[in-house]
Amino acid sequence: MASTFDQTGPSATAVAVPQGVPRRRRWIALLHDWPVLPLAILVPFVLIAIFANGIAPYDPTEPIPGAKIFEPPFWMPGGSTRWLLGTDFQSRDILSRLLFGARVSLIVGVAGTLVAGSIGTAFGILSGYFGGWVDQVIMRITDAWLALPALVFALFLATMVGPSMWNIVIILGCVYWTRYARVIRGEVLSLREREFVKLAEIAGASRTRVILRHILPNVMNSAMVLASLTIGVVIIAEASLSFLGVGVPAPQPAWGSMLSDGRSMLMVGDWWLTVFPGICILLVVLATQLLGDWLRVRLDPQLRNL
Amino acid sequence: MGQFIIRRTLYAVITLFILSLTIFVVIRLTGDPVTYMAEPGAQPADLARIRSEWGLDRPWPVQYAAFVRNVFTGKLGTSFNYEMPVSTLYFQRLPNSLELALAASLISFLIGIPAGLISAVRVNSWWDNAGKIVALLGLSIPGFWLGLVLILIFSVWLGWLPTSGQGDWRHLVMPSLALGWYFAASLLRLTRSSMLEVMRSEYIKLARLKGLPGFLVIAKHAFKNALIPVLTLAGINLVIMINVAVIIEVIFAWPGIGRLLYEGIFQRDFPLVQGVVMLAGIMIVGVNLLLDILYAYIDPRIRLTK
Amino acid sequence: MAPLLRVLDLRTHYVSFGGARVVKAVDGVSFTLEEGETIGLVGESGCGKTTTCMSVVGLLPAGAHIAGGSVAFAGEELTTKSPRQLRRIRGRQIAMILQDPMASLNPLFSIYTQVAEPAYHHRRLRGRALRARVCDLLQAVRIPSPATRMREYPHQMSGGMRQRVVGAIAMAGGPKLIIADEPTTNLDVTIQAQYLDVLKDIQQQTGAAIIFVTHNLGIVARMCDKMAVMYAGKIVEQGAVRDLFATPKHPYTEALLGATPKLGSKEPLYAIPGHPPNLAQLPRGCAFHPRCPHAMPQCLSEEPAERTIAPGWTAKCWLLDHTAKERYASATA
Numbered sequence: 001m002a003s004t005f006d007q008t009g010p011s012a013t014a015v016a017v018p019q020g021v022p023r024r025r026r027w028i029a030l031l032h033d034w035p036v037l038p039l040a041i042l043v044p045f046v047l048i049a050i051f052a053n054g055i056a057p058y059d060p061t062e063p064i065p066g067a068k069i070f071e072p073p074f075w076m077p078g079g080s081t082r083w084l085l086g087t088d089f090q091s092r093d094i095l096s097r098l099l100f101g102a103r104v105s106l107i108v109g110v111a112g113t114l115v116a117g118s119i120g121t122a123f124g125i126l127s128g129y130f131g132g133w134v135d136q137v138i139m140r141i142t143d144a145w146l147a148l149p150a151l152v153f154a155l156f157l158a159t160m161v162g163p164s165m166w167n168i169v170i171i172l173g174c175v176y177w178t179r180y181a182r183v184i185r186g187e188v189l190s191l192r193e194r195e196f197v198k199l200a201e202i203a204g205a206s207r208t209r210v211i212l213r214h215i216l217p218n219v220m221n222s223a224m225v226l227a228s229l230t231i232g233v234v235i236i237a238e239a240s241l242s243f244l245g246v247g248v249p250a251p252q253p254a255w256g257s258m259l260s261d262g263r264s265m266l267m268v269g270d271w272w273l274t275v276f277p278g279i280c281i282l283l284v285v286l287a288t289q290l291l292g293d294w295l296r297v298r299l300d301p302q303l304r305n306l
Numbered sequence: 307m308g309q310f311i312i313r314r315t316l317y318a319v320i321t322l323f324i325l326s327l328t329i330f331v332v333i334r335l336t337g338d339p340v341t342y343m344a345e346p347g348a349q350p351a352d353l354a355r356i357r358s359e360w361g362l363d364r365p366w367p368v369q370y371a372a373f374v375r376n377v378f379t380g381k382l383g384t385s386f387n388y389e390m391p392v393s394t395l396y397f398q399r400l401p402n403s404l405e406l407a408l409a410a411s412l413i414s415f416l417i418g419i420p421a422g423l424i425s426a427v428r429v430n431s432w433w434d435n436a437g438k439i440v441a442l443l444g445l446s447i448p449g450f451w452l453g454l455v456l457i458l459i460f461s462v463w464l465g466w467l468p469t470s471g472q473g474d475w476r477h478l479v480m481p482s483l484a485l486g487w488y489f490a491a492s493l494l495r496l497t498r499s500s501m502l503e504v505m506r507s508e509y510i511k512l513a514r515l516k517g518l519p520g521f522l523v524i525a526k527h528a529f530k531n532a533l534i535p536v537l538t539l540a541g542i543n544l545v546i547m548i549n550v551a552v553i554i555e556v557i558f559a560w561p562g563i564g565r566l567l568y569e570g571i572f573q574r575d576f577p578l579v580q581g582v583v584m585l586a587g588i589m590i591v592g593v594n595l596l597l598d599i600l601y602a603y604i605d606p607r608i609r610l611t612k
Numbered sequence: 613m614a615p616l617l618r619v620l621d622l623r624t625h626y627v628s629f630g631g632a633r634v635v636k637a638v639d640g641v642s643f644t645l646e647e648g649e650t651i652g653l654v655g656e657s658g659c660g661k662t663t664t665c666m667s668v669v670g671l672l673p674a675g676a677h678i679a680g681g682s683v684a685f686a687g688e689e690l691t692t693k694s695p696r697q698l699r700r701i702r703g704r705q706i707a708m709i710l711q712d713p714m715a716s717l718n719p720l721f722s723i724y725t726q727v728a729e730p731a732y733h734h735r736r737l738r739g740r741a742l743r744a745r746v747c748d749l750l751q752a753v754r755i756p757s758p759a760t761r762m763r764e765y766p767h768q769m770s771g772g773m774r775q776r777v778v779g780a781i782a783m784a785g786g787p788k789l790i791i792a793d794e795p796t797t798n799l800d801v802t803i804q805a806q807y808l809d810v811l812k813d814i815q816q817q818t819g820a821a822i823i824f825v826t827h828n829l830g831i832v833a834r835m836c837d838k839m840a841v842m843y844a845g846k847i848v849e850q851g852a853v854r855d856l857f858a859t860p861k862h863p864y865t866e867a868l869l870g871a872t873p874k875l876g877s878k879e880p881l882y883a884i885p886g887h888p889p890n891l892a893q894l895p896r897g898c899a900f901h902p903r904c905p906h907a908m909p910q911c912l913s914e915e916p917a918e919r920t921i922a923p924g925w926t927a928k929c930w931l932l933d934h935t936a937k938e939r940y941a942s943a944t945a
Contacts, residue, residue, distance in 0.1 A: 140317070144324035147587040147594075149550040152567055156579055157332070159571045236448045240553055243450060244568070259451060263557075266454060267469065269462050278451040286446040429674075508715035514671055515710075516730045516781065517703030520695075530720050 035294040041287035045280075049103040056096035058083075061251040063091040070265060073272050086272055088261055094272070097253035098280055104242075104254040105235050105284060108169055112234040113227050115173020120180020121223050125215055127181065128188025129207070135185070142181045150175045151237055158246040165248050168241060172234050180226055187219050221299040228292030232285035239281050255281050311599055318595045325587045326377065330370050333580055360386070360577075373580065377588075382581030387573050392581030395566060400548070402472060403562035406555070407547035409478050410486030411540065417490035419536065422497025426505065426532075427524055437494060444491020450553040453484035457557075470559035481558040485551050489543045496539050501532040538597045545593045549586035614687050616821050617645040617668070617789060622681035624660075624667045635891045637663040637676065639845035647788065650815065650822040652832035652853065654868065655842035656888045661825045664842075665791045668823075669706055670698040686788065704734035707782035707820075708791040712798050713775035717766040723750075723777055724762040730785035749780040752817055753810050772803035776810055783814055790814070791823045796831065808835060829868060833857060838924070841865045844889045844899035851925030861927040863904050898930065906931055908940040 048055060058064055064083060071087040072079045079086065085094040127138040157171045191197055191214075200210050241247035242256025250257070255277040262273025357363045361372060376383045382392035417440070425437030460480060461469040467476050504510060505528055513527040548563060555564035563582065570578035624638035638660045645651050653661045666672050668683050670690060683690040685706065690698065702708075707730070710716045717726060727746045731737045737745050750758030753776040766774055775795060782790050792811065796804040808831065815822055824835055832839050832853060840850035841864060849862040860866040867884045886903035889895070895902055901911040910930050919932045930936045 140320050140324055141328075143317070143321040143591075144328055144587070147321060147325055147590040148328070149546065149583065149586050149590075152550050152552055152564075152583060152586070155552065155568075156571050156583070159574075160333075232446065239448055240450060244553065244556070259454065263454065266458055267462060269458075271458050271462075274451075274454050274458060278448070278455065281448055281451065282443075282446050285448075286442060289442055289446055508710050508712050509718040511671070512708075512710055512716045512778070512781070513718070513729075515669060515702055515708045516733070517699045517701070517785065518729060518733060519699065527718055527721075531718065 038287040038290040049106045052099045056099045058093035058096045060096040060100040060253045067091045100253045101255040108238040109231045109235040111169040112172035113230045116176040120177035123181040124184025128185040163249040231288045383577035385578040387575045399563045403548045409482035413486035414489035418493025422494040425498045426501035456480040485554045504532045615644040616647045618684040620682045623679040625679045650836045652836035652839035653825045659842045660845040703730040703785040706789045707787040709795045711794045734785040753779045793825045849927040
């Protein structure tokens with residue numbers, strides 16, 4: 001509608017702003033039109049994840065020579081600027097581990113979401129496009145997987161196949177695809193009735209072609225919105241698995257396992273071991289949620305109630 | 307109505323069948339339990355003996371039939387580790403899990419419903435923005451990290467609450483808050499959107515046109531209608547909380563089903579994991595079915611359209 | 613004696629984009645209504661009919677506000693009243709019937725509860741008296757066996773029955789004015805006719821005045837004493853129904869009459885060319901000129917003033933201005 005509003009035109013709207021209606025400030029408009037806050041959080045984390053090797057002051061898997069275990073952050077008594085955020089139970093640098101941990105969280109978050117999205121979108125399109133018994137079978141499978149306690153099942157699978165980052169990616173992808181299948185199926189059901197799909201079918205396009213050329217591009221918006229909402233869930237799930245010791249294997253730094261490492265020292269008040277990794281998870285997930293909300297309003301207002 | 311119930315029950319049974327098949331196959335695909343169970347260095351003869359003792363040498367269909375029979379007899383198999391029926395173990399722990407889940411539900415109700423209500427009634431106000439922030443944080447703060455931070459604040463620093471274990475209400479405060487936090491946020495979101503939808507309806511307009519006092523329009527006409535989906539979610543949430551509170555129960559050493567499952571997974575106690583996950587699935591499918599029927603009973607439009 | 617309702621130069625604006633955009637949904641509407649009289653408010657959708665009604669009852673959606681003018685009801689100014697005072701008037705003195713009978717009733721409350729509410733809150737009826745009142749109301753809207761049906765829920769009733777219940781709710785507070793916003797649009801044709809009879813009954817029994825919002829001129833002819841034709845937030849012509857039907861003065865009224873299907877007529881239906889205007893971007897001059905078959909140069913630049921044709925009959929059109937018309941005629945000759 002905004003495009004139909006033309007201030008220079010001979011329109012009835014060219015009147016003074018009525019009293020009692022404040023003019024919107026510029027920065028509010030900026031926050032509204034662009035995902036400033038989520039990008040301000042996510043971009044640095046992505047850069048850190050990419051350039052962790054260059055930025056990190058120490059090797060995250062090796063003890064710092066000369067450092068004691070559980071050194072506090074630099075601003076606390078006994079802290080040192082040589083290890084800004086202190087050291088852990090093997091006198092490894094916490095800052096370096098946090099920086100490398102960003103890499104794990106983001107890779108698992110993005111890759112796990114991609115796996116979940118691919119499985120769910122494929123199932124959703126097949127179910128919605130073919131209908132009939134295909135639809136029935138896929139939807140009953142989806143119901144069954146929805147009834148599985150997702151995190152418990154992931155925990156079990158991770159225990160069985162052994163800890164590895166890529167195993168976690170696949171496991172989480174296999175556990176979180178159900179929402180995609182449901183939503184995409186609904187979209188395809190209505191797309192199937194649209195003119196351009198019917199026309200393509202009448203023109204003799206093969207089913208594969210109709211799906212790839214006409215259906216898939218039109219469900220990408222919804223898939224994007226779902227993806228932005230799934231990333232946070234996957235990141236928290238990875239942290240949970242790592243916390244329980246079945247996620248990313250030991251010397252490799254992950255925020256979840258750092259929380260687990262710090263847990264024993266929580267009781268004596270060494271809070272930084274617990275607080276820093278948690279805040280990193282919180283910030284990244286918060287940013288993806290905000291980005292998801294923004295995308296949802298931007299790409300597909302019908303999905304607002306998701 | 308009768309037909310509706312029959313159709314829904316049939317769907318639920320099919321879902322459970324697929325669920326049982328999924329659990330069975332996935333568990334067998336991920337590894338040979340006997341090698342995990344046996345002492346390191348056990349002789350092949352010992353392995354064979356264990357295998358035949360637990361019926362693992364029989365063909366899969368036979369094993370599956372045994373699994374299904376165990377579900378129907380209510381035993382759900384015998385735990386490797388405890389050498390007791392899984393159902394006995396489950397129901398021993400159920401009261402503890404139920405206690406925690408009810409407390410967490412109460413917390414999620416007390417936070418989620420009033421906050422969602424105020425957000426919807428005073429939409430775009432300061433209250434609404436506060437509600438949005440709570441909802442975002444609810445989905446972004448991992449529950450187990452919140453648990454750790456609560457322990458740090460209330461047990462370590464303030465010394466008000468015990469760190470773990472089960473006892474009086476003071477043991478219940480932190481785990482139920484950590485568990486209920488996420489669900490509070492989801493209830494808040496749903497209450498808000500459900501309430502907003504009802505407030506836009508024609509019958510609310512008519513109620514205002516009748517000249518009813520504002521609070522009566524909201525409390526009598528809007529809230530009752532908006533509450534139906536909220537209660538549905540709350541019911542499902544309760545079942546989920548009983549069965550998946552794994553990390554929270556581990557952190558707070560709470561002797562519930564989550565901990566049972568956690569121990570079962572790490573001891574490769576196949577029948578236990580299989581049985582508990584199946585039981586969780588049965589409960590979730592059952593509650594969904596029950597709510598569907600209840601829903602249709604309250605709101606006849608559902609019966610007619612679906 | 614003052615009329616029951618006098619709306620004078622009412623202006624209701626929708627403000628969006630933080631004040632950057634103002635839509636004048638109602639732009640200087642004036643009309644009066646005597647007790648027991650029925651006025652038809654006619655026009656295409658989006659011309660400001662519903663907004664006019666909502667301004668009268670003081671229930672505008674978020675973003676809309678009354679920017680000027682007055683609404684005087686029974687000698688009292690409504691635009692300056694507090695929400696609390698307005699609430700006491702709604703349901704008791706002014707009632708409203710909404711478009712959609714399926715959606716107007718709350719699915720979770722019995723018919724009795726919903727009909728009883730206005731009588732309970734405004735007439736302070738309780739117990740047996742209240743039950744008797746509800747029974748009478750349902751009887752008045754010709755619902756068979758009201759004593760049993762009032763225990764039912766909305767989903768147990770047909771659309772026509774539900775709309776009768778909505779009529780009963782409107783009567784329950786004993787109003788002097790009933791606003792009916794397209795009350796028959798969503799009903800079947802046969803049920804429409806029955807419902808119009810019910811409304812006439814209601815009016816005879818209560819002596820209430822009715823504002824009838826519709827785009828169906830057939831209903832206006834049947835129900836109303838006078839009519840007001842709205843276009844782009846303004847009343848372009850108003851007067852007695854008989855006069856306007858016989859000799860419409862405004863080209864838009866004429867076009868509307870031409871677009872009304874006559875039962876059994878073989879004549880092709882005359883449709884008004886063009887689209888209803890976008891209120892956010894109105895043309896200069898007379899808003900109707902892009903669709904008007906008689907548009908003159910003056911119509912493009914200046915807005916016509918209201919002219920009185922006869923007592924109680926006014927129209928806004930340059931065709932009624934003889935000097936303008938002659939100037940145009942001589943220029944084209």
